Amino acid sequence: MAPKTIIDKIWEQHKVHGEEGKPDLIYIDLHLIHEVTSPQAFEGLRLNGRKVRRPDLTYATMDHNVPTADKNKINDKIAHKQMATLEKNCQEFGIELADIHHPDQGIVHVIGPELGLTQPGKTIVCGDSHTSTHGAFGALAFGIGTSEVEHVLATQTLWQSKPKTMEVKVNGKLAPGVAAKDLILAVIEKFGIGVGTGYVMEYTGEAIRSLSMEERMTVCNMSIEAGAKAGLISPDDVTISYLKGRRHVPSGEAFDQVAARWQSLASDEGASYDKTIEIDASEIEPQVTWGTNPSMGSSINGNVPYPDQFESQSERESIQRALDYMGLEPGTPINEIEVDYVFIGSCTNSRLSDLRAAAEIVKGKTVHSGVTAIVVPGSQTVKLLAEQEGLNTIFINAGFEWRESGCSMCLAMNEDIVPPGKRCASTSNRNFEGRQGNGSRTHLVSPAMAAGAAIEGKFTDVRNFQAALA
């Protein structure tokens, strides 16, 4: 038998119907739902007298809109209505919901893995582009629009043309002090935000294998920022041991069986991809973005570029526009850029290991005067575990705010907004114009780099801190 990629295998196993010249009808194993992209889908069902086909394969939470300062104070009336609507819809259609007061509540891409809902070989969709996060487990996971949400609710399937496959081979090892976030930012910086368009990316290579599950999620999370439909990593022992004992994962003998099946999904030796790109992990340094899309980035020891370094006119214009928006002069050393805000959170970097990495830097130090710094754990579970370890105390003593879980300042739909013209070091995934608030300026970094910026008041090579610790 010809060797196959995991993408081929999952596709074959989920094809309900296929005809020449048409997309395939693909079965969906897990449908995650949140308050922002679902109301119109449920409304569509009601208007047509349709039911949810598999409420048991559907799971809902609230994350985008929820307040993180105080769960009991939802000041925004429209946001409140959106949450109430989700609650009503879940009741009406029999869907399990982790609402704002539920101990499992959190960012949808953080809680799926945490609860063991996310598993290798599953097809997973959510009305959210960062659904690619779940690919870390060897699942085929991608974001969909609201019409597709409605389609999945009604039929548990989607019409999909089989995407092309791309291998993203990460050779070598990450240097000490360089994070998974730096890796994926470097990939996007090198290959651009359109490189993955039309593809599902599979990350392979030595550097990927040595990442923890949480780090793999950070990498897969940002696949969409490279334009890919999804990003995934073949399951291995790291995957299996992460899943063992989680609530929605079978236990005992059944676990051994399912684990063996998961292992067999990994891409076969010699499987071929439509395209391969390669990068050497050992050359990657801590990254900071300086522009208004995630490919506009540099290593901490670089400088803000000059627009005329770029070839095409349109590129020069877009760099210039980005610099104007960001209020940056060409040639400025990255480590001289001062920040006003620091946000540690989002589905990219709000898991326990992220908070630990940041706390390690922060411990015993003080947030620079004039910097507002907040930590927003990805879920209530992360929050609880972090508190049990005393991470909250480390952050609070240093002058950080310690918040409830949610998307928060990643997209600033709730009150957590970066004011116009202010500069934020953020562990999230998007630095688009206005992403963190109208006129806000976002620099994407790893949790440790964000923590370093909070202490120094400007970007700094966090490896210096780490050397001091060692």
Added chain:
Amino acid sequence: MEPIKQFSGTVCPLDRSNVDTDQIIPKQFLKRIERTGFGQFLFYHWRLDEEGKENEAFVLNKKQYKDASILVAGNNFGCGSSREHAPWALLDYGFRVVIAPSFADIFYNNCLKNGILPISLSEEQVGELLHTAEGKQTELFVDLEQQKVTNNNGFSAEFQIDPYWKQMLLNGWDEISLTLTLDEQITKFEKSAMVKG
């Protein structure tokens, strides 16, 4: 959704690359639970200044483009967030066709599902359209059946579209009804694959 077969309209040239969905519709307008009424928020921060007054420099506000229904833009249009509010806003504002050298995947799909025709042409062709429409009112004629875009100045370009989606758009079909005709097959699949909750 409304069928689209042949369509002619005024072009609005938006000469920018990587226009993301946060720009098409900023997140503060995603809290509504309806599907309609998003047009007023389209390109909000580009179209309107801080006081909510029209920014005259922005192309959509220029009088020659006021009635535009065909948006022509740079590559990677619609990247970023999966929000379907982006095509809803475009449609509600009056756009039925978007032309660009390339589109982000989710956005492209979201357009198709709402009766917006996304057309990808080569960089040169798009460049020509942007150039022709610069500063003046120009018409484009789109023929989905023939998969062709033409104008009166001799511009003519063919485009690709998945035959499945072509049919859906031509007929204005509802995808869910179509899928539900395969209900038995889905049930059979569920039994054989033993899909568990």
